[in-house]
Amino acid sequence: MGRCAVFQGDDSSYLAFQKALHRIRPLGGVSSDFLRYYFEYLHVTGGFSEFVTGSTIKHLPQQQLKRLPVRVPSPNEQRRIVAALEEQLSRLDVARGTLQVTIRRIDRYLQATLHRMTATYPSAQLREVLASGLTNGRSVPTRAGGFPVLRLTALAETYADVTQYKEGDWEEDDARPFLVQQGDFLIARGNGSISLVGRGSLVRDTSFSVAYPDTVIRARPDVRKVLPEYLRIIWSSLAVRRQIESKARTTAGIHKVNQKILAAVEFPLPDLAAQRDVCDQWSKIEQQSRHLARTVAVSERRSAMLRRSLLSEAFAGRLVPQDPADEPAAALLARIRAERDAAGVPKSRGRSARRATARRESGPEAPPPPRLDTLPLTAATQPTLDLEIPS
Template identity: 35%
Template sequence: MSASRVEDGGGVGRAGLPEGWAWATLDDLAEVVGGVTKDSKRQSDPALPGVPYLRVANVQRMWLDLAEVTTIRVPAEAVERYRLQPGDVLMTEGGDRDKLGRGWIWEGQIDTCIHQNHVFRARITGSSIEPKLLALYLNSVARPWLEANAKQSVNLASISISKIKQLPIPVPPTAEQHRIATALDTRMARLYAIESKLRVTLDHVDRTWAAVLDAVATGCMPGVATSTLVDRPVETVAEVRGGIQKQSRRRPADNPYPFLRVANVGRGTLDLTDVHEVELFGDEIDRYRLEDGDLLVVEGNGSADQIGRAAIWRSEIKDCVHQNHLIRVRHGADLLPEYLEFVWNSPTMSRRLQKASVSTSGLYTLSTRKLKELELPVATREDQAALVTAAQIARAHLEQARDAAASALGHITALRNTLLAEAFSGRLVPQDAEDEPAEELLKRIRVEREVAEAERKAARKAARAGRKDKAETAAPPPARPDDTILTDGEQTTLPLEFNS
């Protein structure tokens, strides 16, 4: 296929290709299909066995997460139609922007596995392109095109199967594809090795910080001598109060105020990039206004390790209030606000919060009553100050290590993107004039497809003709036992019944 036949868009297909390369669409190179749609009525049919199937959650960018694969009940013909084969390239239809077109190669990890309708499957035709090259292209260079050609809302994006079939793909000669794949394997492996070490470093930073928080909560900070901490109910050292329930009457109109939600509160951090507003009435601002040093605690979460996470408020926004799913803990005279935050986010306190939050339904929820009764390790104010100072020094060092590792990860991502861009523009490995041009390969594939399609049409036509002939030559139905054979000219009589 010539470059002129491929629609440009989203930054793909604008540059010329090296000698011997050719443009194609995804539809030229592979059979692209959607997956099975879940029929809720069939899920209770015991006659249909459960079949493993991949969902969007299983299809990540450049890897497959098979830790939790669910099953679905579908007819046998659906299993055959959607059964995955080694070498199939899977890609997601959409969701949030990061999900758009992400995916990887199926290698037959599970026998008889199918895929859902929100996951597309590209089954490569012949040897048109190596599966790994196609998968890497979809996850890197093709992303701007996918985003430009997807239907998008504020935070979501999706691409139709008809549109993704039009994706322009630069196709190298087959021999060069092998050279590119080999070079990418070697260099990507080095990047992955460095990336893994950096992620281990970040994990070590997180675990070290958790240990520092626990040292504050237990009074066992190295280099800091403290007296024994005393467990005290939170209500004896702090004021606990709920927030404002969001209702239709509180849509911001005449008296709007900044309004913090659960999404704004992390563990030890506040994300204030998206702060909503709420309507207040009368003197509510005086009753609910946050004060410097208040601790905001998340009331509930589906994850046990996130329940009760908290962050300190430092008057970042004037006249700010909070929703009812956040609980405000305002420190008293016996507590330093920084000490309260460190202890609250420690593993020791997290275990207590989890125990207090478990409900009979298995959900994790907290209440102002539960928080008031919760036992909090309390040191003297002098010891609190010493523990906080030591923890802040440790945090400064750990943040330096985190920033360095995060910066290095950013460089790894940039290097990977550059490497893939070089690969799909013909600059990663040298060209060889002896290689068969990709256009010749694409011509053969087109001919093979046309022949296969003609054979399928002929087979369907023959099948229809066979059914018709069978119907026309079918023997007449056998005579009934009471049928009487009449001689020529004889007329049958019908039995008559008369009512007396």
């Protein structure tokens, strides 16, 4: 649905959706903490989906946000909900922080181990260990039934996934100079993330013919000098990453490298026998680290599911007990509306005559998005409060 973040400051709740930031300042009787958790609940359960606009990039305009109904319980119940969520979610936050520390420790362990295994060997530049020069791929439009060309997503962290391809607007004869072979090392020319530019993936699967695109630079190792598997391993080292990231250029927010930058990258290069030893040892270490990473990933998914479950229970009225002595929700809503009227909060501005004319000329107006009646708080009859967003 798009990136969304909710947070609190002073007496307001803030909703950041993509690049837009909305400040929502509730009137008396509605807690900004309560709103913050309510917005997070809508985000994780897809409650904003009926109110966002745009097809490729999703937006949540202010006018749409104002139409979002908010289920409002009594102030006492709001406090109970917030207190229960803070107690439970704080534990999840601590656990999630521990998982993130674990991931960083795994990465540091791998980098330290690789450095220890290779630091004593002399260095060589990438250009010195290639069977042929670095080669850029070709930009190919999409055409159903055309010859396959890899997507940039095919460059996984270790091995290239040749099943990640599109059908290109060319024939096999045109694609022949760009066909990948077993042992080819494919390097990403650009990426929006500095940590992904220059990422390399080794081609192992050549069960069918596929070409590489212009977003990729192909390096074909000379197996008399460097084992393709060793090149894959050493390319992930911290020393190589530092060289790539320090020399990458930025254009329109995209980090890029070229053949000249990549050809000059240096790395330790032992003889072939020592390279085989490194590969054998690294295979066992990598297997263990992957097992740990999978365990951490499963724990993170469980944490996210538990957080979503807690928020869903809270705003379904099942996380905290009900108290008959609480102020009725209808009375609270009437008091809030009276306070809003007394404060002179302006109503939403009507549509301008020019916009209304344009609407009539463009055709019938689309029906409004449905209200979130499927997201009750305490009961199906719980009153709703329209949002008021300060200008």
